[in-house]
Amino acid sequence: MHIGHTNTDSRPIGVFDSGVGGISVLKALVQRLPNERFIYYGDSANAPYGVKSREEILSLSRSALNKLLSFDVKAVVIACNTATAAAAEVLRAEHEDLPILGVEPAIRPAALCGKHPTVLIMATPMTLKMDKFKTLEKELSDLAEFVTLPCPGLVELIEQGLDDQEMLCAFLQELLAPHLKNPPKAVVLGCTHYPFIKPLLKRFFPEDTAFFDGAEGTARQLEKRLCEEGLCAPKENAGGVRFLSSKQDGQALFTMERFFKSI
Numbered sequence: 001m002h003i004g005h006t007n008t009d010s011r012p013i014g015v016f017d018s019g020v021g022g023i024s025v026l027k028a029l030v031q032r033l034p035n036e037r038f039i040y041y042g043d044s045a046n047a048p049y050g051v052k053s054r055e056e057i058l059s060l061s062r063s064a065l066n067k068l069l070s071f072d073v074k075a076v077v078i079a080c081n082t083a084t085a086a087a088a089e090v091l092r093a094e095h096e097d098l099p100i101l102g103v104e105p106a107i108r109p110a111a112l113c114g115k116h117p118t119v120l121i122m123a124t125p126m127t128l129k130m131d132k133f134k135t136l137e138k139e140l141s142d143l144a145e146f147v148t149l150p151c152p153g154l155v156e157l158i159e160q161g162l163d164d165q166e167m168l169c170a171f172l173q174e175l176l177a178p179h180l181k182n183p184p185k186a187v188v189l190g191c192t193h194y195p196f197i198k199p200l201l202k203r204f205f206p207e208d209t210a211f212f213d214g215a216e217g218t219a220r221q222l223e224k225r226l227c228e229e230g231l232c233a234p235k236e237n238a239g240g241v242r243f244l245s246s247k248q249d250g251q252a253l254f255t256m257e258r259f260f261k262s263i
């Protein structure tokens, strides 16, 4: 019989991404675990990760993790599909005692959303290139027709703050045009930046198109892991979020808070 821990742990949880994208995951974490304190580190000075080499992404992810460890975090969530694909395995091996969770494109629930649906997977070039992704896609290939769409340039536009909707629309129009004649049944937002433009994306697809992202799944996994390891915050704790950015321009923290409130 498994006897769960009854211990608690008040230390914060670290969350990082190449920039503001992981805030879409952070929101799901805060909603599921309101008693926890979170420290969010956005590496906006080095965004985007998705067009860099695996070595570069690993080195940036390692720095982000070390930054969070300096705040004595009890667990880390890699709120970035790209960094999860490129670095999670190595970082877990380097920190065996630290729970490190990641986020992955939600292609399984998307594949199960209908009878052999067409599923458009939007993600960074790096995420789509990784073996881990290709293996999962192959494993599920009997269930759905997958179409992958690397979106270089999109993360940069979102990092700019979403104010220029016209430019974003023009970019999306060109990117999505080849996929609109036979529109997919489901769209996977395989980069944590993309949920911030979901309202815009929805305008391009039929009304009944289903959208999927990995935020909820990661939140569920984190909750389970904290419980299993006796790391949950005491119930009476007031949770909260602290934002940190590698970009030193005064606007960065303001932008992060705005993104957090917007989703």
Ligand code: DGL
Binding pocket: 017, 018, 019, 021, 022, 047, 048, 049, 050, 051, 079, 080, 081, 082, 083, 124, 127, 155, 190, 191, 192, 193
């Ligand atoms: N939010 C990251 C992801 O989920 C974006 C990667 C990038 O910076 O290109 O993949």
